[in-house]
Amino acid sequence: MTTDVSGRPAAGKKGKGAEPVGDPFDRDVLPTPKGASRALLRSLLTPARGRVRLAVVLLLLQQAAVQAGPLLVAYAIDHGVPAVRRHDYGPLVAVGTGYVICALAAGLLQLAFVRLAARIGQGALLDLRGRIFRHAQTLSVDFHERYTSGRIVSRATTDVESIRELLNDGLQELMGVLLSVVYVSAMLLYLDWGLGAAAMVSFCPLYLFVRSYQRRSRLVYGKRSTAIAAVIVKFSETMNGIRPVQAFRRERVNEADFRLLNERHLRANGAVMLEMARYVVSARLAANAALAAIVLWGAYRVASGGLALGVLAASVMYLRRLYDPIDRLGMFLNAYQSAAASLEKIAGLLAQRPSVPEPAGPRPLPERPSGRPGREVVFDGVRFAYRTGGEVLPRFDLTLAAGRTVAVVGSTGAGKSTLAKLLARFYDPTEGRVLLDGVPLRELSGAELRRAVVMVTQEAFLFSGTVADNIAIGRPGATREDIEGAAKAIGAHDFITALPDGYDTDVRKRGGRISAGQRQLVGFARALLADPAVIVLDEATSSLDVPGERAVQRAMRTVLRGRTAVVIAHRLSTVEIADRVLVMADGRVVEDGTPAELTAGDGRFAALHRAWRDSLV
């Protein structure tokens, strides 16, 4: 088999507790507290308060420099020309100098602003990405089982990207446009209040067009993003499942389905472009009509002697500047809208509180008496139910003696995995407490807990990097000897050395075909290296063949000797090494004893065990 680069391993074992219909997770709408997205934005920009103020000042100055041009033109025509005719070059030199200064100032201020804005924006994005990442890490396993990895990835990428686009280009242009509207209106009013007032009146229809476009485009954009999402799901599902697709000759059916989705997207896409065309034509028509009307009136007044020619020329230039960015305004508004939607989704994610919080005042574990590597585990009046109501484990008490290996068997849904997750504190019990050498797990710091308790699960995920890196996750800073030692002890050394670059084989590169069973061995080597007092194995040998499983058991008997171990298994072969076996059904322990006792009895375990022994002969 191959390493699956993008494919997600089974999305956890959920579906046990029936989710209520209309669960916010299914629709990807986590409740966002009111005003949370605004508060988030504010908190991102607060550290850069000074820079933001400076940026506003720079932009104000820059726009002033830009908008001075036509004013200088007016001055040149109305005052420069007559002065030159009188052989007075003073005004002309003044205009020339002014023009050069304004041009240079506009350019330099622009450069300074872009750099400053980038610092602000990138700082905020760095902060935001980090917050999403750290927050996702602190959220509990039960959250991740419901909120799929794809969603967190799109929060940290697509959504951050749309905010980046807004911060990088959109906001700056939008502010530029708004500022220039203010400046230009002021200039026009200053040049001639009549022309200025006329220009301002022309904003009314333009404003209405923008508003109507904003309203209508939200609709068509929404349709388009729904359509493309459907296309994406179908596309990636097909490519991720290409084996069954080809083996079951689904190509044609898929093509028909895909055509339908693709056509829907095509129509939505066309509608978006047509909506834009509608907006552009109406805005342009209004702008050009306003321009014609204002020029007409101005020219009429110049002709009848009521207005200087230079003023008219400057007004025309200003008006064009005023109306030019209208087309683009539509696009900025879209960027703004999608960024607002993204911000809200991110705020919703960040508003989730971890259901397994770190203790405020952590307690240390007691020192272990020398020569006793394991710790005692006590479930004290523990009950566990999903927050949606389904009870998984009814109230029970259970003590696991230090240094003993306990096997837990039972059918799917019996509550074995939940038991393991409570012990590893992936969940907190609904009632009661889990104690490790007398200290409640809730009161242990994360680091202390993880040093003491390590859980190895069925899904042996490999991180990008080398095989050695992946094993070293168990104990960062471990030497190569330690790593190889762990791999040898678990029986993984042979297959690793057979890889193209041995321990330095990149698990994501070619040649790195690592089977499910081999991945599980790497997971074990990791756990071995971590050297915990309590080890929890949740179906951790399911993909191993029998010799692989034996090697793991041997390692547990030697390397992990004396540690407290909880082994959950479908396979009875695993149970042989246990000191004690718990048989679970419907959340309760129904049989409890040594393997020998249970085998000799006439319970479920005995029946299963007989069937298994029979198959070996």
Next chain:
Amino acid sequence: MTVTTTTTETRPPERRSAVRSLLRLWPYVRPVRGRLVGAAFVGVVASCLGLVIPLALKWIVDGPVADRDPSGVWLGGVVLLVLGAAEAVLFWVRRVLVARPLARVEADMRAALFRHLQRLPVAFHDRWSSGQLLSRGTTDLMLMRMFLAFPLTFLLVNATTIVVGFVILLAQQWTLGLVLLAPVAPLVVLCWFFEERYSQAARTAQDQVGDVTTIVEESVLGIRIIKGFGQHRGQERAFGALSERLRATELGKAGLLGTLWALIMVLPELAIGAALLLGVVQVADGELSAGTLVAFLSTALALRWPVESLGFLLAMTNETATAADRFFEVMDVAEAAPGPTSPPGKPGAQDRGLRLDGVEFRYPDAPPDAPPVLRGVDLHIRPGETMALVGTTGSGKTTLTALIPRLHEATAGRITLDGEDVTALSRERLRGLVSVAFEEPTLFSASVGENVLMGAEGAGESDLKRALAVAQADFVDGLPDGHRTQVGEQGLSLSGGQRQRLALARAVVGNPRFLILDDPLSALDVHTEAAVEAALREVLATTTALVVAHRPSTVLLADRVALLSRGRIAAVGTHHELLHGNEEYASLMSGHEESEGRERDGGSPR
């Protein structure tokens, strides 16, 4: 195999002709060529109208205004209005002309990509992550549509506008025209230069975003491991370093962009300033009319955007060429040969059943010195027989099963079904004969029933019931909508064991002649496993089957067992024969050391 591209991150060679890449789009663009040409024509006309507006302005200033003739102004106003309206309408026409056709081009290309990818061999998909393929099917295609809608048209339109504009300027007053023309050449060169560097930085940033995405994805997929080992700090550090690197790249990008914009802003302004001074002197000397100066400055203003845009239009063109390369990189991979490649032989009696002769396989991307995964596999499964396939982890069992429905192609040797060479059958027919349950059960976004029934064309409700019964998938009745419940990515998620049972039901629903089961019971608990085995026995009695097995319990489903070892079939026999006669097999099944195993087997016969 015919696959030539080997890694998912192949960078296109740095020096490649953008034009040549873009010309490859022609077959897709051909159907809409008329519309595109029409749109470009309309664009040129609209843009030229924009240039005429200043001339009308000049006419107003030098005519009625200079003559102090207020009534004459009206005509000018009407002309301006008509020109403005025409410009706006032409903008609209241009967009409307191409909106739907270009959406169609995008959709057609996407459909072609989807169709092609579905027919590429599994070996291709092993090497390409679906994310890489998806980005070709979405972002890259959108980029190409946008290119056809804007840069392609506007490169033509703006170039024409610039030429026409400067002809107008030079015709009016060549000295002033030359002053304005001066910054054009350096501007285009500078824009080109900066856009080149900028798009390099943008590519770097894109790759770095990819790295950040990977670490986010991994840290979520591996959340149990990270939490289990308390490793979140290490992940955070790695993440922090990557995002800090991305920030630095983004700041560099902003610096480049800022410099570029500053240049774009300053250079033409300086030229306009110079033209203004020169113009004022000329007007004062009476060489130039005031109207001409006004028109001049307006025209210069109108030409700023076409000149400024050339840089980023060229950059977008470059980017689109890269997107086109990425698209064709996948489209150029040859589909697996569809038709018969060897003449069908007359099947003899000894050929009935499933037969493998000297089958060899090596992965197309394996290093040349690596030994093949399978080297000379000979195996004969008699009609109606069930054969278990046993071997150590990584011995190539799954690979072997993939060769039979030709998900992978054997590199040498022959596989026959009832005497017919699998390469002589069309894939369609072959895969109708052979049904597979995969080790990793995949469900699609559809109802439970649809997921199962995709195993057989024309199977009905009763077949569905029977298949679900065989797989002991009675949990289906407990789902909210029974077998109509939606599952998969967009529906209810099922546990591994539940998915595995549905995959099994899918494999048996069509009563296939040949059945391949890859460790079909691994995720089931002991009780369910026993029940499935009992039901499966009946199905297996009537089909020729190959069952990959890790456990004795699964092996017991089979009539005979084949042991795969070092790329060959090392032994074939019944479970009991091999258990007693083959040390490797005994160790695989019982897990005891070989000597220990013999003692035990000898000591406790049951």
